[in-house]
Amino acid sequence: MGSNYNPKLSIVRVENLRLRAFIGFIDWETEKLQDVIISFSFKYDTSLASKTDNVENAVDYKKITKGVIDFVDHKSFHLIEALAEKIYIHIQTSDSAVQEINVKVEKPNALRFADNVMVQIDGTDRYNTAIISLGSNINSEENFSKALVHLQQLGFIMQRSAFIKTKPLKFEEQPEFLNGAILLNTKKSLSELKMHLKQIEALLGRVRTENKNAPREIDLDVTTYNGFIIDEDLAVFPFLIDFVQQLQPEIQLEK
Numbered sequence: 744m745g746s747n748y749n750p751k752l753s754i755v756r757v758e759n760l761r762l763r764a765f766i767g768f769i770d771w772e773t774e775k776l777q778d779v780i781i782s783f784s785f786k787y788d789t790s791l792a793s794k795t796d797n798v799e800n801a802v803d804y805k806k807i808t809k810g811v812i813d814f815v816d817h818k819s820f821h822l823i824e825a826l827a828e829k830i831y832i833h834i835q836t837s838d839s840a841v842q843e844i845n846v847k848v849e850k851p852n853a854l855r856f857a858d859n860v861m862v863q864i865d866g867t868d869r870y871n872t873a874i875i876s877l878g879s880n881i882n883s884e885e886n887f888s889k890a891l892v893h894l895q896q897l898g899f900i901m902q903r904s905a906f907i908k909t910k911p912l913k914f915e916e917q918p919e920f921l922n923g924a925i926l927l928n929t930k931k932s933l934s935e936l937k938m939h940l941k942q943i944e945a946l947l948g949r950v951r952t953e954n955k956n957a958p959r960e961i962d963l964d965v966t967t968y969n970g971f972i973i974d975e976d977l978a979v980f981p982f983l984i985d986f987v988q989q990l991q992p993e994i995q996l997e998k
Contacts, residue, residue, distance in 0.1 A: 763779065786842050842866070867930060876964050879921050898929030967987060
């Protein structure tokens with residue numbers, strides 16, 4: 744994550760997707776399919792997609808929509824709350840770039856004196872789970888303590904790994920590092936979280952040079968976010984894999 748990280752968020756919105764499903768506790772002999780109207784939106788960083796005009800760099804909203812159709816249309820659900828949650832999870836797990844998801848499920852004519860009943864999920868009300876890795880080899884213990892104070896202002900620190908000393912790998916002529924990681928529950932989107940980490944690094948005095956592997960006061964990176972591997976250096980540093988296995992053992996990794 745370079746010092747010039749500057750995401751360009753755009754909204755993708757699918758409105759009034761009209762499907763048919765069985766809703767409620769049904770009598771299969773008398774119950775009929777009912778209309779269900781689904782709308783959803785999400786944001787993602789379209790910097791690369793807009794620059795390259797290449798579909799491979801875009802979030803595939805058609806695939807997401809097809810997935811919604813496949814598990815909703817002509818299927819049975821007791822509660823529209825459960826249906827809305829399934830749609831939310833489907834979108835959230837479709838692509839690591841997706842953030843700030845909104846889902847609305849409407850059930851027309853569900854009440855006698857109302858046009859419809861709806862359930863809406865606003866992603867900004869939900870907590871996201873992230874592993875944040877920390878590294879320092881300049882006044883490392885002091886800078887770790889300062890960084891943790893800043894990090895707890897971004898959400899709730901649910902767990903932390905062991906803090907360990909490691910030898911420098913890419914640029915060996917420097918002191919050894921103190922490395923660790925925390926499991927953070929946060930309402931920050933991925934792009935917001937990355938920006939906050941950059942700010943904390945700057946506040947603690949990190950100055951970036953041409954040597955990306957030079958000594959540093961603090962290095963903060965998003966390692967995982969909502970179950971997705973975010974840090975491209977995960978395979979390079981074995982201790983990062985150990986941290987993920989300690990904090991989120993449900994994520995399957997290969998050393």
